[in-house]
Amino acid sequence: MKIVTIIGARPQFIKTAAVSKAIAEHPLIQEIVIHTGQHFDENMSAVFFEEMGIEKPAYHLAIHSFSHGAMTGKMLEKIEKILLIEKPDWVLVYGDTNSTLAGALAAKKQQIKVAHVEAGLRSFNMRMPEEINRVMTDRISDILFCPTQHAVDNLEREGFSSLDCKIVKTGDVMLDAALHFAPLQRKPAVGLPDEFILSTFHRAENTDDSNALKNIAKALDEISLNTPVVCPLHPRTKAKLTENGYDFTKSPIIFIDPVGYLEMIWLLSHAVLVMTDSGGLQKEAYFFQKYCITLRKETEWIELVQQGVNFLTGTDTALIVTTYRQQRNKIADNFNTPLYGDGKAAEKIVRELRKI
Ligand code: UDP
DSSP: OEEEEEEOSHHHHHHHHHHHHHHHTOTTOEEEEEEOOSSOSGGGTHHHHHHHTOOOOSEEOOOOSSOHHHHHHHHHHHHHHHHHHHOOSEEEEETTSHHHHHHHHHHHTTTOEEEEETTTOOOSOTTSHHHHHHHHHHHTOSEEEESSHHHHHHHHHTTGGGSSSEEEEOOOHHHHHHHHHGGGOOOOSSOOOSSOEEEEOOOHHHHSSHHHHHHHHHHHHHHHTTSOEEEEOOHHHHHHHHHTTOOGGGOOSEEEOOOOHHHHHHHHHHOSEEEEOOHHHHHHHHHTTOOEEESSSOOSOHHHHHTTSEEEOTTOHHHHHHHHHHHTTOOOOSOOSOTTOSSOHHHHHHHHHHHO
């Protein structure tokens, strides 16, 4: 069996680390990796391949820094050419990026079967580029690997049970990765306080809206005066803060460059609280038993909110600060429900692919 895996952005490198490992255990499956190049900085891409032992991509398309349409179009064209040569049995796509949609579309138009890892997630906010990518990719996938029961329910509500596709609840491959790499975690080589909040934000809805961006920065500035905030800074956020006149030299926030996964899970293990607009980090906060303040109005990981461990504040400065005050000293409780499976999602995915 031949699988072509399409990845391009940071969270996809982490997910593929788990799945490619499970694929490699089957000598009769050949995996060919296409890296679209969506994320390209050393610390947003190469570091993950080195640290997590991900095989070097057979194809690197170097497509980045274009508008959504141009990026997706260029990927579609190049991936199509590769699929015509490789003729795989499956194309495997992850999550909700432009690389996900381009890969799925290129495959489906050639009648190649599409498997979508992290299917069925919904924010129900069609203004998010990620939501558009998810909905479209799900619709043309042949097998939909759902990380949670909510994801399965979403698909059933949308009528997927009557379509010609298979829905499989697998658990979350990010839990597989977290469990596997946790023992290898590494302290970042920068000065860090003993007690700190871990924060990341980079969603377009927060960085492209000046008010939202300033509100988040103001809240983190204020919280920093009480509990230090460590923020591995996404390149887009850095550019947008600079554009909006944020004075890094006067900021009390401890900004650091983006870190690799091993350093990230050290930060997760040692943080007192997580504040983020990242999808992946919300779940990792749960894996490492940390409360999470989500800097968005909605989340795809609604079970965390229902569990009482994740709090949606949007970008309202006062609400972010009040929620921080309520959560900062809380004893970790309610983190034991296996919301994301048993850490064997990748094995289940490979088993399913072999069945068909
Ligand atoms: N991450 C990382 N280094 C960083 C910031 C994030 O390794 O400096 C990891 C994080 O632990 C998670 C993934 O990247 O596993 C999340 O990616 P991101 O927030 O870019 O995307 P999202 O999950 O929101 O799609």
